[in-house]
Amino acid sequence: MTTRLHLHLLSDSTGETLEMIAKAAIAQFEGVETIKHFWPMIRSGANLERILEEIAQNPGLVLFTLVNADTRRTLEQRCHALGLPIVAPMDPVTNALSNMLGQTALAKPGRQHALDAAYFDRVEAIQFTIAHDDGIGWENWEEADIVLAGISRTSKTPTSIYLANRGYKVANIPLVIESPPPKSLFSLKHPLVVGLTTSVDRLVQVRRNRLLSLNQAPETDYVDQEAVTREVAFARRMFADNGWPVIDVTRRSIEETAAAIINLCNERRQCA
Numbered sequence: 001m002t003t004r005l006h007l008h009l010l011s012d013s014t015g016e017t018l019e020m021i022a023k024a025a026i027a028q029f030e031g032v033e034t035i036k037h038f039w040p041m042i043r044s045g046a047n048l049e050r051i052l053e054e055i056a057q058n059p060g061l062v063l064f065t066l067v068n069a070d071t072r073r074t075l076e077q078r079c080h081a082l083g084l085p086i087v088a089p090m091d092p093v094t095n096a097l098s099n100m101l102g103q104t105a106l107a108k109p110g111r112q113h114a115l116d117a118a119y120f121d122r123v124e125a126i127q128f129t130i131a132h133d134d135g136i137g138w139e140n141w142e143e144a145d146i147v148l149a150g151i152s153r154t155s156k157t158p159t160s161i162y163l164a165n166r167g168y169k170v171a172n173i174p175l176v177i178e179s180p181p182p183k184s185l186f187s188l189k190h191p192l193v194v195g196l197t198t199s200v201d202r203l204v205q206v207r208r209n210r211l212l213s214l215n216q217a218p219e220t221d222y223v224d225q226e227a228v229t230r231e232v233a234f235a236r237r238m239f240a241d242n243g244w245p246v247i248d249v250t251r252r253s254i255e256e257t258a259a260a261i262i263n264l265c266n267e268r269r270q271c272a
Contacts, residue, residue: 001031006060008037010051010075012109015040018065021089035060042066043109045074052078062086067109122167129164132171133157138182141171142190146261148172149185149238150196151231152222153206155249155257159196162258168265175235186242192268194261195239195246200229202250 007026009018015038026034037058039051048071055062055078062079065088066072072088079086094105125145131137132144134157141147145168148156156172163170171191173181185193198206207223221227239246245264249257 002033003031004033004035006035006037006058008039008051008055008058008060008062010039010042010062010064010066012042012066012068012071013040015065018063018089022063042071045071048074055079055084056082059084064088065090067105118167122165125167125169126161126164128169129160129171132169133160135173135181137171138173138184141184141188144169144171144191146170146265147185147188147191147193148196148261149175149181149193149235149244151175151203151235153203153210154196154198155254156196158254159249159257159261162254163261166258166262168262175231175238177231177234192261192265193242193244194264195235195244196257197232197235197239197246197248199248199250200225200232203232204228 007022009015009022011018019038022036026032035058037054037060042048042051052075059082062075062084064072064075064086066075076086097103098105128144132140146160146163148160148170149172150156152174156174160170160172173185175181204223204225207228208218211218211220211223236246238244247257247260252260
């Protein structure tokens with residue numbers, strides 16, 4: 001049986017943190033149809049009143065990240081009056097930090113999105129990564145933090161973009177048997193070169209779906225089992241010959257692949 005759940009997410013900032021917490025928690029339950037009501041940038045009482053009317057019409061679980069004391073109090077009181085569960089998931093962490101540091105939290109919304117040096121570094125990383133996608137700009141690869149190498153459809157681009165959002169300058173290069181990569185790939189000093197691979201069966205399936213989505217013929221060497229097997233072997237041999245770490249993305253999400261790469265970067269930094 002499927003259970004329907006109205007989930008109200010209220011934030012005085014972008015709500016990204018709250019949405020990630022909710023997504024991670026919901027993923028632990030099966031048979032739940034979640035109807036999300038997303039309310040970011042709550043900065044006034046009038047704004048909150050309109051949202052409370054919607055909550056009353058669609059009762060469910062209320063999660064919030066609000067730092068203004070009056071706004072919080074109003075929301076909590078009204079939800080209690082409606083008999084609705086309400087949770088502030090950031091409170092335990094903030095309170096623990098306050099106790100450990102001997103400081104009172106500043107109660108300023110959106111401080112994690114401040115336009116500081118880290119923010120502009122992240123913007124620069126995204127710009128670099130977009131400009132060095134799919135083998136472009138190989139002359140500048142030495143400026144990258146990470147270079148991802150792999151045959152077609154091994155999630156190089158989405159993984160690169162995700163890492164860029166974490167502040168890493170990433171380049172990626174498709175490995176093609178008939179077209180060797182630039183020689184500079186094998187002499188890079190600064191970036192960590194990581195090989196991405198996947199199972200042949202999974203790769204054939206992904207590629208066939210890609211061709212179908214483009215209304216192209218689904219029977220070519222691009223999806224031929226033997227040809228794909230040769231491609232995978234070719235890439236793995238190159239990874240082994242150069243001592244590059246390899247990540248199998250067959251059963252990994254983009255986030256999991258990126259986390260594994262970040263761990264490799266941290267280990268490399270500690271050994272330096």
